[in-house]
Amino acid sequence: MRLTVRLVDIAARGILLHLNDAKSLGVLTGDRVVISSPSSGKVTADYVETTTTLIEQGRIGVYHHTNELLELTEGGVVDVSVAGRPVSLDYIKKKMEGEKLNREDIRTIVTDIVQDRLSPSEITAFVVSSYINQLDMDEIESLTRAMVETGDQIEFHSGPIVDKHSIGGVPGNKISLIVVPIIAASGLLIPKTSSRAITGAGGTADLMEVLAPVEFSASEVQEMTIKTGGVIVWGGATNIAPADDKIIIQEYPFKIDQIGQMIASVMAKKFAVGADVVAIDIPVGKYCKVHSIEEGRKLARQFIELGERLNMRVECALTYGDAPVGRAIGPKLEIKEALSVLEGSDSPRSLIQKSCVIAGIALELAGKANRGEGANVALEILQSGKALQKFQEIIKVQGGKPDIASAQITAGEHFYTVRADSNGYVIDLNNHSLITIARTAGAPADHGAGLYLHAKHGTSLSRGDPIFTIYADRKWRLEKAIEIARRLRPVIVEGMLIDRVPNVREWLPGRSRNHD
Numbered sequence: 001m002r003l004t005v006r007l008v009d010i011a012a013r014g015i016l017l018h019l020n021d022a023k024s025l026g027v028l029t030g031d032r033v034v035i036s037s038p039s040s041g042k043v044t045a046d047y048v049e050t051t052t053t054l055i056e057q058g059r060i061g062v063y064h065h066t067n068e069l070l071e072l073t074e075g076g077v078v079d080v081s082v083a084g085r086p087v088s089l090d091y092i093k094k095k096m097e098g099e100k101l102n103r104e105d106i107r108t109i110v111t112d113i114v115q116d117r118l119s120p121s122e123i124t125a126f127v128v129s130s131y132i133n134q135l136d137m138d139e140i141e142s143l144t145r146a147m148v149e150t151g152d153q154i155e156f157h158s159g160p161i162v163d164k165h166s167i168g169g170v171p172g173n174k175i176s177l178i179v180v181p182i183i184a185a186s187g188l189l190i191p192k193t194s195s196r197a198i199t200g201a202g203g204t205a206d207l208m209e210v211l212a213p214v215e216f217s218a219s220e221v222q223e224m225t226i227k228t229g230g231v232i233v234w235g236g237a238t239n240i241a242p243a244d245d246k247i248i249i250q251e252y253p254f255k256i257d258q259i260g261q262m263i264a265s266v267m268a269k270k271f272a273v274g275a276d277v278v279a280i281d282i283p284v285g286k287y288c289k290v291h292s293i294e295e296g297r298k299l300a301r302q303f304i305e306l307g308e309r310l311n312m313r314v315e316c317a318l319t320y321g322d323a324p325v326g327r328a329i330g331p332k333l334e335i336k337e338a339l340s341v342l343e344g345s346d347s348p349r350s351l352i353q354k355s356c357v358i359a360g361i362a363l364e365l366a367g368k369a370n371r372g373e374g375a376n377v378a379l380e381i382l383q384s385g386k387a388l389q390k391f392q393e394i395i396k397v398q399g400g401k402p403d404i405a406s407a408q409i410t411a412g413e414h415f416y417t418v419r420a421d422s423n424g425y426v427i428d429l430n431n432h433s434l435i436t437i438a439r440t441a442g443a444p445a446d447h448g449a450g451l452y453l454h455a456k457h458g459t460s461l462s463r464g465d466p467i468f469t470i471y472a473d474r475k476w477r478l479e480k481a482i483e484i485a486r487r488l489r490p491v492i493v494e495g496m497l498i499d500r501v502p503n504v505r506e507w508l509p510g511r512s513r514n515h516d
């Protein structure tokens, strides 16, 4: 069918057809079509949307991202025919039905994801079917290899190449900003790629973006790493494991991170940058991705086994995840806190200790420290000021302003402090709720949004003492976040009274205990 092009300025993939044209072609909403034009050749364009009002018969509306491939001009004429459905949909269905996927099935799915042949809802179906039916180690290995092979890879000619990664899930986990400079300052190479927030309110890429650009190609990552010893960039922009970010985007709204996909997501990024040794941080806690030490050990063994299959030496640390790392949650607040530690502050201790433990494991694996001494070596590098100097070099090589000091970083201009309404101790912190509040306040997209925790487990508070402050770049977002905070009560302060159950029934005066 020949149709006249109307360019539709919507930042999405897809095309819009009049319902009658769609019927004549034999396509329904969600089907795919092939568009051919003399200038662009044949392109399988995405999902059809139909309308009876928004476009006239005889025309085809082409959305912006689809036209990036087609490069059509307004008023041009194209030939439109029905396209077959991607075969990967059959493999996703196979997983939905609980069957095991083989290497070819997974490679086909990943290739279709990378080449934008699957719609967001189809990718979500893959995520959810793997979430419910789980991926075994063979499937995880296939997924990792397919993610690596469908993107760019880096090869360094000297080693060992070091890397670290956290599975995430604990708020405030800004340790990469301290670990990477420590490792690089020790003379090792660490080409660190991170994702943006998945279940949290600020992934490492979101944080680093406050100080410097994070979007680079794989070859730029390589060049910068050779020059400074390390980088902290967003994996999603590098074309390193490009399927990863397309999957993560579908996980974000549900705040899920399917275990098999998560292992592949992390390890594909490590493998693609040529890592020889890898330290993995597995936060364990009531509200984390991993809830018990046993579960954590099982996951650690999976990471180690996959590392062996891929020829990388992996060691994992199970870390305390029942409270945020440090006190700051959200991009600017977290950067401020990490910078202050690099500048020599001796608090927050949880942040310093955790950063040194993870950096220490990597230093030991790479032969820069004896077994059991890595954390001390890391602390010495941190306290010597060499890590700060290295961090400034990293900011500079990525194109940011290196001489920024923590005191110059200010969080969102709108803020509100939640205070204790009775005397007592902090007996519980709900990480999920803290993240929900920070996200509602605008994090991670609004860099100034987030929250600062004044009190953690065991802190003794008097009525009126601050518990946490919510920050936002926009007033309406702050209002929403306050509303959510009132409902979720993420920090529980209790004295001896745990709860009081009110009797709300109307009590009539004169009513007596007389059972007449």
Ligand SMILES: O=P(O)(O)OC[C@H]1O[C@H](OP(=O)(O)O)[C@H](O)[C@@H]1O
Binding pocket: 164, 165, 166, 167, 168, 169, 170, 175, 176, 193, 194, 195, 196, 197, 198, 199, 200, 201, 202, 203, 204, 205, 257
């Ligand atoms: O949003 P949630 O699920 O907490 O985790 C995502 C964060 O965890 C990892 O941290 P890193 O790159 O090792 O610093 C990811 O790359 C990302 O930054």
Ligand SMILES: Nc1ccnc(=O)[nH]1
Binding pocket: 166, 167, 168, 194, 195, 198, 257, 261, 262, 263, 265, 266
């Ligand atoms: N799924 C993931 C969890 C943590 N980090 C990642 O890069 N990916």
